[in-house]
Amino acid sequence: KNEVEQSxxxxxxxxxxxxxxxxxxxxxISALHWLQQHPGGGIVSLFMLSSGKxxxxxxxxxxxxxxxxxxxxxxxxHPRDSAVYTCALQGGSEKxxxxxxxxxxxxx
Amino acid sequence: ETGVTQSPTHxxxxxxxxxxxxxxxxxxxxxxxxxxxxLGQGPQFIFQYYREEENGRGNFPPRFSGLQxxxxxxxxxxxxxxxxxxxxxxxxxxxxxxxxTQYFGPGTRLLVL
Numbered sequence: 001k002n003e004v005e006q007s008x009x010x011x012x013x014x015x016x017x018x019x020x021x022x023x024x025x026x027x028x029i030s031a032l033h034w035l036q037q038h039p040g041g042g043i044v045s046l047f048m049l050s051s052g053k054x055x056x057x058x059x060x061x062x063x064x065x066x067x068x069x070x071x072x073x074x075x076x077x078h079p080r081d082s083a084v085y086t087c088a089l090q091g092g093s094e095k096x097x098x099x100x101x102x103x104x105x106x107x108x
Numbered sequence: 109e110t111g112v113t114q115s116p117t118h119x120x121x122x123x124x125x126x127x128x129x130x131x132x133x134x135x136x137x138x139x140x141x142x143x144x145x146x147l148g149q150g151p152q153f154i155f156q157y158y159r160e161e162e163n164g165r166g167n168f169p170p171r172f173s174g175l176q177x178x179x180x181x182x183x184x185x186x187x188x189x190x191x192x193x194x195x196x197x198x199x200x201x202x203x204x205x206x207x208x209t210q211y212f213g214p215g216t217r218l219l220v221l
Binding site for chain 2: 033035042043044045048086095096097098099100101
């Protein structure tokens with residue numbers, strides 16, 4: 001069983017829709033990262049969470065440590081949000097264990 | 109812009125050759141991790157260096173080795189290249205404190221023929 005599971009694997013939305021990407025994990029962690037990778041682009045760190053909720057612009061990330069679950073929300077989605085979104089677990093060191101990613105396509 | 113650079117951006121090698129990939133981290137980032145990302149897959153942890161010492165290793169054979177230097181640069185060396193080594197190689201750096209964002213470089217795309 002994978003330590004980290006993401007859903008959905010692929011997501012297609014219309015511009016303006018509210019988007020949720022989920023991440024569940026089965027191990028103890030010190031933090032969880034949400035990362036974004038545009039086609040042909042580099043990996044960008046969006047959030048690092050150890051509890052609660054963080055918001056940056058139209059992006060909101062939440063984590064429930066007891067339930068071992070995190071979500072990434074995008075409000076008022078835009079075609080430029082089209083990218084692969086990946087959650088990654090951080091244990092005691094800075095080593096990251098990556099989920100398989102969610103490919104988001106936002107159509108105009 | 110993460111302040112982490114990697115070189116070269118692209119590289120083509122043949123099977124059996126050796127390759128050295130380079131990463132330059134932000135000043136003060138004592139920890140650097142290297143990841144291998146095969147096409148269509150998520151990154152896999154290769155190893156991590158902290159203050160010039162190996163600090164953890166993933167499931168990669170010994171022909172993958174690394175170095176970290178006092179000037180916050182590091183190297184990933186791969187000997188006896190195999191076709192399956194073709195991938196994007198990423199480095200990520202951070203301060204070694206409990207809760208710090210990791211900063212990823214743009215990666216080096218290696219093709220082994």
